[in-house]
Amino acid sequence: MEAKSRVALVQPRIPDGNYLPNLGIMYLAGLLLRRGYDVKVFDENIDGQVAPSVIAFNPQVLGITCVTAALGSACRLAEQVKTRLPAVNVVVGGPHISAVPAETLDQNAVIDFGLVGEAELTFPMLCDRLTGRDDSEEIPNVPGLVHRVEGKAKLNAAPRFLSDDELDDVPYPPWHLLPMERIFKQATHGLFTRGKRIMPVMTTRGCPNYCTFCSRVMGFNFRRRSIDNVIGEIQWLYDTYSIDEIYFEDDTFTQDPERAHALLDAIITLNLGIHVKFANGLRADKVDEALLQKMKSAGVYWVGFGIESGSPHTQELMMKRLDLDLAAENVRLAKSMGFKVGSNCIIGYPGESRADVKESLNYFLRLPLDSFAVVPCVPFPGTTAWMECDKNGWLTERASDYDNFWFEIFKVNPLIETPQLSAGDLMRGIREAYIRFYFLNPKRSALVARMMLKKTWNRWSSVKWLRALRANSSVIPRVEGPDYAC
Amino acid sequence: MHVKIIEGCIVCRQCECQAPDVFVIEEKAHSARVHQPHPNGDREADVIQAIKGCPVHVIKLKRDRVPATVD
Ligand code: B12
Numbered sequence A: 001m002e003a004k005s006r007v008a009l010v011q012p013r014i015p016d017g018n019y020l021p022n023l024g025i026m027y028l029a030g031l032l033l034r035r036g037y038d039v040k041v042f043d044e045n046i047d048g049q050v051a052p053s054v055i056a057f058n059p060q061v062l063g064i065t066c067v068t069a070a071l072g073s074a075c076r077l078a079e080q081v082k083t084r085l086p087a088v089n090v091v092v093g094g095p096h097i098s099a100v101p102a103e104t105l106d107q108n109a110v111i112d113f114g115l116v117g118e119a120e121l122t123f124p125m126l127c128d129r130l131t132g133r134d135d136s137e138e139i140p141n142v143p144g145l146v147h148r149v150e151g152k153a154k155l156n157a158a159p160r161f162l163s164d165d166e167l168d169d170v171p172y173p174p175w176h177l178l179p180m181e182r183i184f185k186q187a188t189h190g191l192f193t194r195g196k197r198i199m200p201v202m203t204t205r206g207c208p209n210y211c212t213f214c215s216r217v218m219g220f221n222f223r224r225r226s227i228d229n230v231i232g233e234i235q236w237l238y239d240t241y242s243i244d245e246i247y248f249e250d251d252t253f254t255q256d257p258e259r260a261h262a263l264l265d266a267i268i269t270l271n272l273g274i275h276v277k278f279a280n281g282l283r284a285d286k287v288d289e290a291l292l293q294k295m296k297s298a299g300v301y302w303v304g305f306g307i308e309s310g311s312p313h314t315q316e317l318m319m320k321r322l323d324l325d326l327a328a329e330n331v332r333l334a335k336s337m338g339f340k341v342g343s344n345c346i347i348g349y350p351g352e353s354r355a356d357v358k359e360s361l362n363y364f365l366r367l368p369l370d371s372f373a374v375v376p377c378v379p380f381p382g383t384t385a386w387m388e389c390d391k392n393g394w395l396t397e398r399a400s401d402y403d404n405f406w407f408e409i410f411k412v413n414p415l416i417e418t419p420q421l422s423a424g425d426l427m428r429g430i431r432e433a434y435i436r437f438y439f440l441n442p443k444r445s446a447l448v449a450r451m452m453l454k455k456t457w458n459r460w461s462s463v464k465w466l467r468a469l470r471a472n473s474s475v476i477p478r479v480e481g482p483d484y485a486c
Numbered sequence B: 001m002h003v004k005i006i007e008g009c010i011v012c013r014q015c016e017c018q019a020p021d022v023f024v025i026e027e028k029a030h031s032a033r034v035h036q037p038h039p040n041g042d043r044e045a046d047v048i049q050a051i052k053g054c055p056v057h058v059i060k061l062k063r064d065r066v067p068a069t070v071d
C-alpha cells in the first residue's frame, strides 16, 4: 500500500494569558484528513518544544499558523525542523502573513511559501502539489500563494472567501488530533469563565465594519454558517467531549440580528444546559433587550462589549464609529439584567491626544462594569494604524521587533509614541485607570482577585510547563504571575 | 469602465477584499492602487460593491460611453 502524504500543522506559542486551540489549522487538518492525508497537529502551548515530535513525524509539509507576535517562534521552529529535514516545505498562514506577505517571505528565508487569507480552498491544493499527489498543475498557480521568483517574493492574486454553503461543507475540527484533556485544563479567553470543558466555535466570518486597528483575515463580507450546521457542531462537541461551555469567537455575532435570534433560539431548544460566552465581545450598539434576554436564556452569563474608546474623537480616528450613548445605555441594560459586564479600551491610538485619553477613561469609569481592560494600541502590520505610525515616524524602538506585537493587561509595552501622547503619558493613563477602576473599588478588586485565583488554579499545570520550557529555552520571556487580556 | 482612486485612501483594504483583481494595497505608498483600471464588464458588480463600501469615497468610476445607435 502506498504511504500517505504527511502534513504537520503547528500553533506556535506567545506568552499570552489566554489560550485556545487554533480553529484555523484544525479546519485545514479536517480537510486534509478527508483527502486521505496523514495529519498531525502540534501546539506549543500544550506540548512545549514540538520540534523533536515534528522531526520524528517526518512531514513533507510543515504548516505553521502565526499572528505577528508568533512570527519569531514560527521561524525558530522552522529552522530547527529544516536542519534535520532539509526537504520539508515550510508553509506559513494566518493573520501576519496575510497582512504582509511579501515582506514576510523576503525577510525569512526559512519560510518556503505563504498563503494569505482563508485557506480551506487553497491549502489542500498546495499540499497536493507539494506532495506530488497532483502533478498536473504548477505549484505557483495557487491563489493567495506568496512564493519566490528569482529570489524575490511574488504574491498571487488573493483567493476568494468561502461562501455560506462552502463554510457548511468544511468538516468540524478534528479535535481527536489534540490532547483534549490537557487543552480543557488551559482553555480560557477572558476573565470570567464558568465551564471546565470549554471549546471555541465560530459561526460567522467577516466583518463589514472599518475599525482601523483590526488585522483582517476574513474580509468585509459577513458570511454565515447555517443554524443546523452550528447546532450539529455543538451537539457533537457535547456528545463527544462532554463540553460544558462554548466560546463563540465570531467577530461580530449580532451583525445580522435575525440570524443571531435564530441561532440563540436553536441553542435554547437544544437545551444542553451548557454555558455560552461571546468571548470575542459584542458590538455595543448592536444589541437590545430582546437579544440580551435571549442570550440569557441560552446560557450567556457575561457580556463583553468592544467599545475600544470613550472619546468621540478617537472613535472617529479608529473609524469604529460606535454610538457611545447607546453603548453606555446597553452596558447599563445588560448590568440591570444580571449579566456580568466587561469592556475594553485601547489607548494611544495614533492621533489621540491626552485630552482624548482623559475623556475616554472617564467614560468607562462612569459605567457599571465588572471588568475593564485598558491596552496600549498595537499597530498590527498592514492596518491603517500601522501605516499612520510608519508614515509619521511614530513607531517606538520596540516596534522593530515583532515579538513585541501583543498586549496584556498590567503589562504595558508601548509601540507607538506620538507628539500628542508620549509613552510616559500612556503608562500613566493605564496605571491611573486601573487604580481608579479596581483598587479604589473593593467589590471589583475582590471579584477580580477571585477570578484570577480561579484561572491560576485551572492553569497551574501550564505554569509548571512554562517553567520546564524556560529552563530549556532562552526565547521564552519571563511571565510574571497570572494575567488576563480582554 | 474606468476605475481610479483619488487622494485620501485610509488603506482599510475593503476594495481589495471585494475585487482583488482590480485593487491592490501598496504597503509602501500607504494607499490602495488600481491594478486594473479597465476591468471587464463582468467585474462591474464587485467594483460597484467596492465603491459603495469605501468609507472615505475615494474610488471613482467612469463608465465607457456607449456610442449612440441610429435606428
Ligand atoms: C479566537 C481568537 C483568539 C483566541 C484563540 C487564538 C487561537 N489560538 O487561534 C485567543 C483569545 C487565545 C487569542 C489570543 C490572541 N490573539 Co486573537 N483572535 C481570535 C479571533 C477572534 C478568531 C480566530 C479564529 O479562531 N479564527 C477562525 C479561523 C478559522 O481563522 P484563522 O485562524 O484566521 O485561520 C484561517 C486563515 O488565517 C488561514 N490560516 C491560519 N493558519 C494557517 C496556517 C497555514 C499553514 C495556512 C496555509 C493557512 C492558515 O486559514 C484558516 C482557515 O481559513 C481573531 C480574529 C479573527 N476573526 O480572525 C483574533 C486575532 C487572530 N487575534 C489577534 C491577536 C493580536 C491575538 C493576541 C496576540 C492578543 C494579545 N494577547 O496580544 C493573542 C495571540 C495568541 C496566539 N498565540 O495566537 C489578532 C492577530 C493580529 C496579528 N496580526 O497579530 C486577530 C486577527 C484579531 C484582530 N482582528 O486584530 N485570539
Ligand code: SF4
Pocket: B005, B008, B009, B010, B011, B012, B013, B014, B015, B016, B023, B031, B032, B050, B053, B054, B055, B056, B057, B058, B059
Ligand atoms: S476601500 Fe477606499 S479607503 Fe479602503 S483601501 Fe480601498 S480605496 Fe482605500
